[in-house]
Amino acid sequence: MRVVLAGLAVECVEGDITRQPDVEAVVNAANAQLAPGGGVAGAIHRAAGPELWAACRPLAPIRPGEAVLTPAFRLPNRFVIHCLGPVYGVDVPSDEILARAYRNVLELAEREGVASLATPALSTGAFGYPMEEAARVAARAIVERAPGLGRLRLVRFVLRGRDALRAHEAAVYEAASGRSGPGS
Numbered sequence: 001m002r003v004v005l006a007g008l009a010v011e012c013v014e015g016d017i018t019r020q021p022d023v024e025a026v027v028n029a030a031n032a033q034l035a036p037g038g039g040v041a042g043a044i045h046r047a048a049g050p051e052l053w054a055a056c057r058p059l060a061p062i063r064p065g066e067a068v069l070t071p072a073f074r075l076p077n078r079f080v081i082h083c084l085g086p087v088y089g090v091d092v093p094s095d096e097i098l099a100r101a102y103r104n105v106l107e108l109a110e111r112e113g114v115a116s117l118a119t120p121a122l123s124t125g126a127f128g129y130p131m132e133e134a135a136r137v138a139a140r141a142i143v144e145r146a147p148g149l150g151r152l153r154l155v156r157f158v159l160r161g162r163d164a165l166r167a168h169e170a171a172v173y174e175a176a177s178g179r180s181g182p183g184s
Helices: 039-046 048-061 095-112 131-148 164-179
Strands: 001-003 008-014 026-031 067-071 079-082 116-119 154-159
Touching: 001 131, 001 164, 008 131, 026 039, 039 048, 039 131, 048 067, 067 095, 079 095, 095 116, 095 131, 131 154, 131 164, 154 164
Parallel strands: 008 154, 026 079, 026 116, 116 154
Antiparallel strands: 001 008, 067 079
């Protein structure tokens, strides 16, 4: 699924965040220490190699909602944007922190001249954010920020599983059109 808003294309695909060679940056669902771990962070660190952890150490710790940038090393991209989403129900208000996380990713990409990026569903794994709610927050944050972006032309949600894909497709459609869409 692909929609274009104020010149920004937003896509939703099912796939592997570490295998997105046609985008300049991938977003890492990071922990506060930017350390290798499980889930998305573990996959990105394994694919990028040990140089990524060495580049991350001096940038840590980061707080929920913050984003920082490193080279991508062995990944097929130029950059990794590391972003710490909220732990659902612990970092509150979770919706505001999650929206700020996505806005900070977009603003960092814009500032660094990144034209395209791929992002996972931040905070939905070990951080416990319900998928449909997280998708709505993410889609709204991106749609609201789209008119102010000049360099960034593509945001791709790279999702694991059909349920995550359907939730994001419905949320993007709803945020872009102002009404409920497919799958909702």
